[in-house]
Amino acid sequence: MRGVYAGRPHAVLHRSFVALKTSNWFIIVTGFFEPLFYLLSFGLGLGGLIGAVTGPDGRPVSYAAFIAPALLATSAMNGAIYDATWNIFFKMRFAKLYDAMVATSLGTLDIALGEIAFALLRGLAYATAFTAVMYAMGLVHSAWGLLCIPAALVVAFGFAACGMAVTSYMKTFQQMDWITFILLPMFLFSATFYPITVYPEAIQILVRALPLWHGIALMRGLALGPPGPELLWDLLYFGVMIVIGLFVTARRLERLFMR
Amino acid sequence: MKRDSTHRNATGGGISAALKSVALENADGSLISARGLVKTFGQLRAVDGIDFSVGKGEAFGLLGPNGAGKSTAMRMVASVSKRTGGELSILGMDPSLRGPDIRAHLGVVPQEDNLDLEISVRENLVVYGRYFGLPFSYLRPKAEELxxxxxxxxxxxxxxxxxxxxxxxxxxxxxxxxNEPDILLLDEPTTGLDPQARHVLWDRLFRLKEAGVTLVITTHYMDEAEQLCDRLVVMDRGHIMAEGTPASLIREHSSREVVELRFGSGRNEGTAAAISAAGLLGEGDRVEVLPDRLLVYTQEGEATLARVVASGQRPITSLVRRSSLEDVFLRLTGRSLVE
Incomplete structure (x- = not known):
């Protein structure tokens, strides 16, 4: 660990907070409203036509209550991904920020952890606000519902770590668009708006391999409850994403900036 | 998982004492010691077996044209680039094993500015100090001083x-x-600046030199090397061509004075031959032909110029000057520093 970690990710996080006041707040705020608009249009609008659907435990729930946890997982993902991809891409390729950081006594793991911490804080902020909306609209049916917030932190951490790792391989803006190209269908098809059982068996296996599906299953289990032990698999999935994402990111930073 | 103990204990003005109390030097007393240092990128041998050492309080220069391997050597010293071969010891430590510990005691001025553009001048100083683990109580007054x-x-x-x-x-x-570094590394510090900004910068660097800060400077400007460096190496294509003080390098590798003569394009070569043939040169004098002018290396510039003119040659312009490091480089490599 010596050489890659100096115990100072907080110094990198501090930098992000200092830079935050010059950020584009409009973009930051839209990240919260996007899932909210989905909830209002699909949950209330479309939900009126659909009526009740089958919840994770087999009981019927309102359509809005069914999609709200999925949108919560999506907002955690989006918050983390925005920062860990586009912002990191700019810092890596144009701002030369990491060139400056590696010349100090920081290690590459400090940089990776500090940057990812900021990305997941953004995911956490969106998720917390969205959870508050869910409570206000009476969409949380389980006593475990409040655990959606720490769970969102785990989901955001996984996406932030892997997002930064993937971004480290990107060289052009065109390549960055691929990330959006992958995230949008993942958002639409991860059993977000209907139960996974609508898919044939083969497609279900494919969907279950996607990270967002695990985020959605985790949130749905906590918000509509009662949560079963299968949620531990979802947590493990994100645990693996976090470890691999961090490891790859630290290695890539070394490759890119310490040649 | 190790924090830098020297920095963690440092508060306020105490950092200097904390840093200086540790004798950070190599076994031979130098701060930087390189032996047979090599760096390759694929097929390219950017640094091809160089030896040098830098002592405490010294202003050491790496002079050479673009692509000579200066910046690559500098990045290895800065412990952000791992060497391919040879030995390198900085402040008594091996950079491939203790990079962060070495970097805690270095100040790095890269060739291209990599300041944090999103934050203010003051914030740049404080935020950067935080990367070293320095406390706010030390950084706030330090930022004002800087x-x-x-x-x-x-x-x-x-x-x-x-x-x-x-x-x-x-x-x-x-x-x-x-971080009050033991060594300040400056990679092409004034490249791209206008003459006035360069002089302001040189003045700042002089103050650091006077304050006893050890400086390592790469440059392709011979005037910068002459002004700032106590000792320097001339680099070309990954190799060190010569080493010494600016004055000793000029003494060893060039004549005392230089006469620059312009005869117009196409006439320089022939005129050079004529000057040599006519016996106008003194003992040890020589003529160098450049595309735009002749350089006559001689001990007595004015006398040589007078003899050339007396022989009937009519240069369009003529100039007598002292030899510089530019001449040393030309002599050693057959090429100019700035192309």
Whole structure:
């Protein structure tokens, strides 16, 4: 660990907070409203036509209550991904920020952890606000519902770590668009708006391999409850994403900036 | 998982004492020691077996044209680039094993400014100091001291984006001093600056030199090397061609004076031959033909020029000057520093 970690990710996080006041707040705020608009249009609008659907435990729930946890997982993902991809891409390729950081006594793991911490804080902020909306609209049916917030932190951490790792391989803006190209269908098809059982068996296996599906299953289990032990698999999935994402990111930073 | 103990214990002005109490030097007393240092990128041998050492308080220069391997050597010393071969010891430590520990005691001014453009001048100093694990109680007064040093008092609250090139360069140097480094590494410190900004910068560097800061400077400007460096190596294509003080290098590798003669394009070559053939040169004098002019290396410039003119040659322009490091480089490599 010596050489890659100096115990100072907080110094990198501090930098992000200092830079935050010059950020584009409009973009930051839209990240919260996007899932909210989905909830209002699909949950209330479309939900009126659909009526009740089958919840994770087999009981019927309102359509809005069914999609709200999925949108919560999506907002955690989006918050983390925005920062860990586009912002990191700019810092890596144009701002030369990491060139400056590696010349100090920081290690590459400090940089990776500090940057990812900021990305997941953004995911956490969106998720917390969205959870508050869910409570206000009476969409949380389980006593475990409040655990959606720490769970969102785990989901955001996984996406932030892997997002930064993937971004480290990107060289052009065109390549960055691929990330959006992958995230949008993942958002639409991860059993977000209907139960996974609508898919044939083969497609279900494919969907279950996607990270967002695990985020959605985790949130749905906590918000509509009662949560079963299968949620531990979802947590493990994100645990693996976090470890691999961090490891790859630290290695890539070394490759890119310490040649 | 190790924190830098020297920095963690340091508070306020105590950092100097904390840093200086540890004798950080190599076994031979030098601060930097390189033996047979090699760096390859694929097929390219960017640094091809160089030896040098830098002592405490010294201003050491790496002079050479672009692509000579200076910056690559500098990055290895800065412990951000791993060597391919040879030995390198910095402050008694091996950079491939203890990079962060070495970097804690270095100040780095890279060739291209990499200031944090999203935050202010003052914030740049504090945020950068945090990367070293320095406490806010030390950094707040230190940032003010460095703002004055960089002559940026009026700009302290401005975003770095709004600074001129010279101001950015001064801030980069100030930032490199935030951890009170044992060695300050400057990679092409004045490249791209206008003459006035260069002189302001040189003045700042002189002050550091006077204060006893060990400087390592790469440059392709011979005037910069002559002004700032106590000792330097001349590099070309990954190799060290010569080493010494600016004065000793000029003494060993060039004549005392140089006569520059221009005869117009196409006539230089023939005239050079004529001057040599006519016996106008003194003992040890020689003529170098450049595309645009002749350089006559001689002990007595005025006398040589008088003999050339008396022989009937009519140069369009003529100039007698002292030899410089540019001449040393030309002599050693057959090429000019700035092409």
């Amino acid at each position: 703002i004055d040093f960089a002559q940026l008092r009026e700009k302290a609250r401005e975003k770095v984006d709004n600074l001129s090139g010279g101001m950015k360069r001064r801030l980069t140097i100030a930032r490199a001093l935030v």
